[in-house]
Amino acid sequence: MVTISPIEKIKKGKLLFEQNCLLCHGALGKGDGYAGIYLNPRPFDISSEKVQIQSDSTLFFKITLGKAPMPTFKALPFESRLYLLMYVRELGKNNNKQTAKNDSKN
Numbered sequence: 023m024v025t026i027s028p029i030e031k032i033k034k035g036k037l038l039f040e041q042n043c044l045l046c047h048g049a050l051g052k053g054d055g056y057a058g059i060y061l062n063p064r065p066f067d068i069s070s071e072k073v074q075i076q077s078d079s080t081l082f083f084k085i086t087l088g089k090a091p092m093p094t095f096k097a098l099p100f101e102s103r104l105y106l107l108m109y110v111r112e113l114g115k116n117n118n119k120q121t122a123k124n125d126s127k128n
C-alpha cells in the first residue's frame with residue numbers, strides 16, 4: 023500500500039471539498055456557496071467553533087450520512103471522507119488564525 027503524507031491528504035481533501043462541498047459551503051466553509059444561499063436551513067460556518075468542537079467521529083458520521091438538505095456522501099471511499107474531515111479541520115484552523123488577527127487589531 024502506498025502511504026501518503028498528511029500534507030498530501032489535506033491537499034486531496036481540499037480537492038474533494040471543492041468538488042463536493044464548495045457549492046453549498048463556500049471555499050472557506052463559511053456557508054456562502056452559490057447554492058448554499060438558497061437552502062433552508064442555510065449551511066452554517068463549518069470553520070466555526072460550533073462545528074469544530076465536535077469530535078472527529080461525529081463529524082465523520084455527519085459527512086457520511088449528510089443532514090437534509092445536505093446529501094449523503096457514503097458513496098465516497100472511506101479515505102476520501104477521512105481527507106474531507108482533515109480539510110474541514112484545516113478550515114477550522116484558518117478560522118482561528120483569522121480571529122486571532124482580528125483580536126490583535128482591537
Ligand code: HEC
Nearest residue numbers: 042043046063064065066068073084085089090091092106
Ligand atoms: C446541497 C448543499 C450541501 C452540500 C453539497 C454539502 N453540504 Fe454540508 N451542510 C449543508 C447544510 C444545509 C448543512 C446544515 C444542516 C442542518 O443544520 O440541518 C450542512 C452541514 C454540514 C456540517 C455541520 C454538521 C453539524 O451538524 O454540525 C458539516 C461538517 C458539513 N456540512 C460538511 C460538508 C462536507 C465535508 C461536504 C462535502 C463532502 C458537504 N458538507 C456538502 C449543505 C450541504
